[in-house]
Amino acid sequence: MFEQEDDIVERMIRQLRRPMSIDPGLDARVMREIAHDTQPPAPGRRPLLRAWPWLAAAAVLGAVVIAWPWLRGSDANPDAFQFVLVAPQASSVSLVGDFNDWDPARSPMQTAHGVWATVVPLAPGRYRYAFLVNGVEWRADPGAPAARDDEFGTPSSVVTVGGKGS
Amino acid sequence: MMLAALLIAAQIAAQDPRFERLDPETRSLVVTVVDSARAVGLPSEPLIQRALEGATKGAPGARIVAAVRRLATDLGTARTALGTRASAPELEAGVAALRAGATPQLLTQLRDVRRPPLTMALSVLADLVASGVPTDSAAAAVLALAPKARDADLVEFRRAVERDIALGAPPGAAAAVRALNTGVRDAISSPGPGQPPRRPPSRP
Numbered sequence: 001m002f003e004q005e006d007d008i009v010e011r012m013i014r015q016l017r018r019p020m021s022i023d024p025g026l027d028a029r030v031m032r033e034i035a036h037d038t039q040p041p042a043p044g045r046r047p048l049l050r051a052w053p054w055l056a057a058a059a060v061l062g063a064v065v066i067a068w069p070w071l072r073g074s075d076a077n078p079d080a081f082q083f084v085l086v087a088p089q090a091s092s093v094s095l096v097g098d099f100n101d102w103d104p105a106r107s108p109m110q111t112a113h114g115v116w117a118t119v120v121p122l123a124p125g126r127y128r129y130a131f132l133v134n135g136v137e138w139r140a141d142p143g144a145p146a147a148r149d150d151e152f153g154t155p156s157s158v159v160t161v162g163g164k165g166s
Numbered sequence: 167m168m169l170a171a172l173l174i175a176a177q178i179a180a181q182d183p184r185f186e187r188l189d190p191e192t193r194s195l196v197v198t199v200v201d202s203a204r205a206v207g208l209p210s211e212p213l214i215q216r217a218l219e220g221a222t223k224g225a226p227g228a229r230i231v232a233a234v235r236r237l238a239t240d241l242g243t244a245r246t247a248l249g250t251r252a253s254a255p256e257l258e259a260g261v262a263a264l265r266a267g268a269t270p271q272l273l274t275q276l277r278d279v280r281r282p283p284l285t286m287a288l289s290v291l292a293d294l295v296a297s298g299v300p301t302d303s304a305a306a307a308v309l310a311l312a313p314k315a316r317d318a319d320l321v322e323f324r325r326a327v328e329r330d331i332a333l334g335a336p337p338g339a340a341a342a343v344r345a346l347n348t349g350v351r352d353a354i355s356s357p358g359p360g361q362p363p364r365r366p367p368s369r370p
Contacts, residue, residue, distance in 0.1 A: 098215040101184055102222040125255035126262060126289050128219065138223065145293035145324075149265045151233040152225040160259065160289035162317030 078121035079161060083129070083141065088114030090133045095120065097129025097156075104132050122161045130156045184218060192217075192227030196234050203238045208245065209254035212261075213237055240264055247273035248284065259288035266292040267301035272309070279313045286317040290324045294341060297328050303338040307345035315348060323348045 083095050093109040093116040100106035100120070109116040109131075116131075128147050131139045140146055140155035147156035185193045196217045204210045213234050220230035244260030245252055247270035252260065260273050268291055280287055287308055294304035311320060323344055330340035 096222060098212075098219075102215065102218040104222070124283065124285060126259045126285060128215075145328075146296050148292070148296045149262070151229065151236075152220050152223040154223050156219075158262070158289070158293065160286055160293075160321075162283070162286040162321070 078123045080119050081122050081159065081161070082117060082119050083109070083131075084115060084117045084143070085109065085131045085133075085139065085141065086115055087131075087133055087139075090114075090116065092134055094132045094135075095129060096132055098127040099129070104135070122159070124161045126158060126160045128156045128158055130154065182214070184214060187221045188217060188230070189227055192230055195227075195231045199231070199234050199238055203241065206242070207250070208238065208241045209257060211254065212241065212258050237261065243270060244273065246270065248277050251282075252277075253283060253285075255285045256283055256288065259285045259292070262292035263288045266295035266304075268292075268295075268305055272305050275309060276312055279309065286320050287312050290320045293324055294327060294337075297324075297331055298337040299327065299331075299341045300338050303341045307341045310345050311348055319348060 085093055087093055090111075093111070094104040095107040095109055095118050096102045096104050099122055107118050107120060109118040111117075129141070131141065133139055138154035138156075141157035141159075144157040144159055147158050150156050185197060188196060196213075200210045200213050203213055216237050217230050217234050220233055225233075240261040241257050244257045244264060247264075248256055248260050263273060264270070268288075273288070276284055276287055276291075291304050291308045294307070295301050299307075307323075308320070311323060315323070326344045326348075327337070327340045330344065331337050
């Protein structure tokens, strides 16, 4: 079996060792092509110049995507709103509303001589809210419109934040 | 495809940890309403907030579900009146205006005369009615101001009417007189091209 394989290999080697006739002009043509490719391209054919309209368009598109929030007038950006309740007898006051999932733990108010206050960032929209005094008593904001559609039997107020430039 | 979308929405809603503040029976019913609203393109967040408000205020489950259902219905009415392009805040303000007594036709009229967003105009209308201004008077005043007044002007108008009412003026008359004054003032002092817009108020 090995002798048969040796015979095949021998025949292949003999074929590969046979002299080949090569076109005498081949070397010259190869060298001419190499020399041509290493020369600087003609001005009208430079790849970068051909691509510049696409690069410019991509740059403009990128700038628009990045600047889109500012171009739209930043309507989605929240503004800081201060909420105040005068409650000298209170030991704790929380602000709860549509902006904090009605979670009393999210916006505890700070007091100075019975004036309770906190600041909440609000995006444009209409929000219902109320004050929770001492953890048990619900109070509306006396300085804000009342929520008429109170379906849960306790007072609430509303604040509306408008969009900029409108 | 539609069924798959509904199932995915249901899973997302069920996974929202905020729903854990509702008892299981109420949660199931509220999630169903929220999913149905979402499936027809209505905003779900106002519905969730209404449910959370009820939970925090200790309302019975049945009342929470009823409130959420009613809000979903009203959001749909507001969208029909304001159009499918209306934003979630506009729809919420539209609901407030409808509940204050405004008709869907009035909402459509407002949409036709004022550049969006309509949130502030609709809210001022609702707030005026809450202050005691008859619905017709409030609607007439807001419709008159809507084409040109800025959001800040509308808020100032509402505050002026509330001050007048607090001082004893009949609500309807206060709204009419202040609307006339606001309209005249805007015509005189509206900022020209290139002038900066006035800032919105920083207090409710």
